[in-house]
Amino acid sequence: MNLPSEFHSYVKPKKVISPKLAIFNDDLCSELGFDFSSFKPEDISNLLSGNTIPEGSSLIAQAYAGHQFGHFTILGDGRAILLGEHVLGDKRFDIQFKGSGPTPYSRNGDGLAAIGPMLREYIVSEAMHYLNIPTCRSLAVVETGEEVIREQKYPGAILTRISKSHIRVGTFQFAVIQEDKDLVNKLLNYTIERHFPNLIESKSKALDFLYAIIEQQADLVTNWMRIGFIHGVMNTDNVALSGETIDYGPCAFMDHYDPLTVFSSIDHQGRYSFVNQPIITQWNLARLAETILPLISDKQENALKLAEEAINMFADLYQSKWLDMMRLKIGLLTKENEDKDLISELLDVMQKHKADFTNTFRLLSENTLPDDEFFKAEEFLSWYKKWKVRLEKDLKSFENARTIMETNNPKIIPRNHLVERALKKAEEGDLETIKEYIQILKNPYDSQINIADEYFMPPNDNEKVLQTFCGT
Ligand code: AMP
Ligand code: MG
Numbered sequence: 001m002n003l004p005s006e007f008h009s010y011v012k013p014k015k016v017i018s019p020k021l022a023i024f025n026d027d028l029c030s031e032l033g034f035d036f037s038s039f040k041p042e043d044i045s046n047l048l049s050g051n052t053i054p055e056g057s058s059l060i061a062q063a064y065a066g067h068q069f070g071h072f073t074i075l076g077d078g079r080a081i082l083l084g085e086h087v088l089g090d091k092r093f094d095i096q097f098k099g100s101g102p103t104p105y106s107r108n109g110d111g112l113a114a115i116g117p118m119l120r121e122y123i124v125s126e127a128m129h130y131l132n133i134p135t136c137r138s139l140a141v142v143e144t145g146e147e148v149i150r151e152q153k154y155p156g157a158i159l160t161r162i163s164k165s166h167i168r169v170g171t172f173q174f175a176v177i178q179e180d181k182d183l184v185n186k187l188l189n190y191t192i193e194r195h196f197p198n199l200i201e202s203k204s205k206a207l208d209f210l211y212a213i214i215e216q217q218a219d220l221v222t223n224w225m226r227i228g229f230i231h232g233v234m235n236t237d238n239v240a241l242s243g244e245t246i247d248y249g250p251c252a253f254m255d256h257y258d259p260l261t262v263f264s265s266i267d268h269q270g271r272y273s274f275v276n277q278p279i280i281t282q283w284n285l286a287r288l289a290e291t292i293l294p295l296i297s298d299k300q301e302n303a304l305k306l307a308e309e310a311i312n313m314f315a316d317l318y319q320s321k322w323l324d325m326m327r328l329k330i331g332l333l334t335k336e337n338e339d340k341d342l343i344s345e346l347l348d349v350m351q352k353h354k355a356d357f358t359n360t361f362r363l364l365s366e367n368t369l370p371d372d373e374f375f376k377a378e379e380f381l382s383w384y385k386k387w388k389v390r391l392e393k394d395l396k397s398f399e400n401a402r403t404i405m406e407t408n409n410p411k412i413i414p415r416n417h418l419v420e421r422a423l424k425k426a427e428e429g430d431l432e433t434i435k436e437y438i439q440i441l442k443n444p445y446d447s448q449i450n451i452a453d454e455y456f457m458p459p460n461d462n463e464k465v466l467q468t469f470c471g472t
Contacts, residue, residue, distance in 0.1 A: 004186050006178050007171065008060040013050025013081050013158075014101025014111070018145030021045045022115065022157065022431055023122060023438075025139050032139075032162065033088050048160050049142045050081070050100045057084045061103035065177065066170035066237025067287055069271055074177075075170065075237050076105025079113060079472075082166070092194065094166055095139075098159040109472070114154035115143060116423050117471025119434060121159055121248040123422065127414040127441040128245055133223045135245040136163040155427070163244055167191050169284055170237030172291040185295055191241055206295035210310050214285055216243040218314060221281045222321040225274075226329065227410055228254035228357040232264040232468065234272050234280045236287050250468040253413045255458045256354040257347065263416070263468040278322070282314045328408040329361050330387060331401030334394050342383075342390060349379045356458045358413050365405035367398075410444040411456055416465035418455065 021044055029036065036044055046052040053059065061077035068075075081103065083095045098121075099113025122138040129135050144156040167187070175184045192199045192209055202208045220243055224231065231238075232250035240246045250264035259275035267273075272280060289296075289307040297303040326343045327335065350360055355374045369375040369384075395401050418437065425433040443449050459465070 003062075003190055004180075004183060006063065006180065006183060007174070007187070008062050008082075009104045011059055011061045011081055011103045012053075012101075013059065013097060015051055016049050016100075016144035016146055016156070016158070019045040019049035019051055019158075020143045020145065021048070022141045022143050022426070023119065023434065025122075025126070025137070028137050028139050028162065032086060032093065034086075044140075045142050048097075048140045049144060049158050050083075050097055054084070059083055061105055062166055062171070063105060063174055064168055064170035064237050065174040066168070066235050067173075067284075068235045068237070069267075069269075072173070074174070077103055077166075078106040078109045079103070079111040080166075083160075086162075092164070094163045096161050096163065096166065098161060099144075099156065100158050110148070112146075112148045112156055113158065114148045114150060114471065115141070115157040116154065116427055117249070117469075118157040118159040119423055119426055120419060120471065121161070123419055123434065123438060123441070124248050124251060124414050125161070125245070126438055127444070128229070130442050131227055131410055131413070131444050133227070133229070133245060134220060134243050136161050136240075138162075163240065163246065164242035165191075165194055165240070166246075167194070167241045168237050168246075169239040169241065169288045169291075170235075171241075172288055173236060176291045184291060188292060188295060195242055204296075206292045207306055207310065210285075210289055210292065210296070210307065213241060213288060214310060214314055214317065216241075217281050217285060218278075218318045218321050219243070220245065221278050222318065222325050224277060225322060226325050226408065227413060228257075228274070230254060230261060230263060230272070230274050231277065232262075232267065232272055233470065234277065234284065236284050239281075239284050239288075249470040249472065252416050252465070252468045254357050255415065255464070257350040257357040257360070258354070259347075259351065263466070265467045265469050278318045281318070282311065285314060286311045325408070328404055331365065331391060331405040332394050333400075333404065336390070336393070338390070342386060345383050346387070349377070349383055350374075352379070353377055358410060359456065359458065361405065361409040362411050362456075365402040365409070406447055407445055411447065411449075412441060412444040412451070414441055415459065416468070417459040417463040420465050 060082050063076040065074050079099055081097045081100050083097060086093045086095055102111035118141045122141055125135050125138050129137055139160040139162055142158050146156040147153045148156040175187045196212050199205055199208050230252055233247055238247040252263040254261045254274055260273050262270045262273045289311055293303040293307055296306050323340055327339055353374050363370050391401050422434045422437045440451055440455055
C-alpha cells in the first residue's frame with residue numbers, strides 16, 4: 001500500500017562488513033509463512049543485515065513528527081528502514097530493519113544500533129507477545145561485525161522487526177504541518193483502509209476513527225497496567241495507530257509495587273511513570289484529535305466540541321476498563337460498587353509493604369498463603385478476609401477464581417535484572433543464556449511449568465536495576 005511521497009524517502013541500508021546471525025525467531029518465521037529452508041546461514045545473515053536486497057523492493061525511511069517529553073519536533077526513521085510489506089491472507093505486515101545506517105531523518109545520529117539494545121528489544125517485545133499484549137515482533141538480530149561508538153565501543157547489530165504498520169500519532173502531526181492541506185485526509189484514508197476497514201463507508205470517518213483509536217489505546221494501556229509494564233518513552237511518535245506497543249528503548253517491568261516507578265534515565269520529571277501512563281495516553285490522543293479537527297467537521301466550533309467530547313470520555317472509559325481488568329486480577333467476574341475500594345486497599349497495602357507486583361497477584365490464587373512477611377501482615381490479612389467474602393458472593397468456588405486469576409496474572413515477566421544478566425552474557429559472546437531465557441518467557445501464565453525459582457523471584461538488593469537507557 002502506498003503512502004503519499006511526502007511521508008517517506010527512498011533509502012539504502014549501509015552495507016556491513018561481516019554479518020552474523022545472533023538470534024533468529026523460528027516460530028515467528030513460520031507464523032509469517034516465510035520459508036528460509038533453502039537458505040544457507042550466510043544468505044540469511046546477508047538478507048537480514050540489508051547486504052542483499054530482495055529483487056524489486058524499494059526501501060524507505062518514514063517521516064513523522066512528535067511531541068518528545070511534551071516538546072514538538074520533526075523526526076522520522078533516523079535508524080530504521082522499511083524493507084517492505086508482507087501479505088499473509090488478509091493481514092499485512094511491515095518488515096523493518098533497525099540500525100542499518102543513516103537516513104535523511106537521522107539528524108546528528110549515525111543510524112546505527114548496538115547489540116545490547118537490539119537484543120533487549122527482541123527479548124521484551126517477544127515477552128510482551130506471549131503475555132498477550134499487542135506488540136511489534138522481532139524476527140532476528142544480526143551482528144554487523146562493526147563497532148558502534150557510544151560512551152564506549154559496542155558491537156553493532158541490526159534488528160528485524162515486524163509490525164502491522166508504522167503509522168504513529170506523529171505521522172498525523174507531520175501531515176498537518178505540510179503545505180498540502182489534503183495530506184491529513186489521505187493519511188486518514190490510508191490508516192482506515194489498513195487498520196479499520198469497517199470504517200471505510202462511515203459518514204463520519206474522522207470522528208469514528210478517533211473513537212476507535214481511543215478505544216484501542218485505552219485497551220493497550222490497561223494491558224500495560226495489568227502486568228506492571230512501564231513503557232518509558234510515551235512520546236507521540238512512539239504511539240502506533242496499529243495499537244501495538246512499539247519502541248522498546250528504556251521500558252521496564254516494575255518489581256515491587258510503587259505507582260510512581262520510573263526507570264528511564266532521561267525521564268527526570270516522572271512524566272512517564274507507571275501511574276501516569278493512562279494520563280499521558282489521553283494527552284497523546286488529544287494531540288491526534290487536533291490533527292484531524294477539520295475532517296471532523298467544517299465548522300471549527302463543532303469540530304472542537306466533538307473532539308473534546310471524545311477525548312474527555314477517555315477518563316471514564318479507561319477507569320472502567322482498568323476496574324474490570326483489576327477485578328479479573330483478583331478473580332472476580334461480577335461487578336459490585338465496593339470492588340474499587342477493595343482493589344485500592346490491596347494496592348495501598350502492597351505499596352506500603354513494597355510487595356512484588358507480579359508475585360502478589362499470582363500467589364493470591366494459591367490454596368495456601370506463602371510463608372512470607374507480606375502475607376502475614378495484619379493489614380494484608382484484614383484485606384484477605386474481605387476478599388474471601390467478596391469471592392464467595394461472586395463465584396462460590398475458589399477454583400473458578402483461580403482459573404481467572406491464572407490467565408490474567410503472569411507468573412513470569414522479563415524482570416529487569418534477568419534481562420540485564422542475559423544481555424551481559426550476550427555481550428561477552430554467550431548467546432545461549434538469552435535463547436534459554438526467551439524459551440522461558442514463552443509460557444508466562446502456565447502454572448504447571450517447572451522452572452527454577454530465580455525466574456520468578458524479584459531481585460535481591462544487589463541485583464536490582466534502578467535505571468534503564470534509551471539505547472539510541
Ligand atoms: P526514540 O526516542 O527511540 O523514539 O527516537 C527518537 C528519534 O531519534 C527517532 O526518530 C529515531 O529514529 C532517532 N534516532 C534514535 N537513535 C538514532 C541513531 N543512532 N541515529 C539516528 N537516528 C536515531
Ligand atoms: Mg521512536
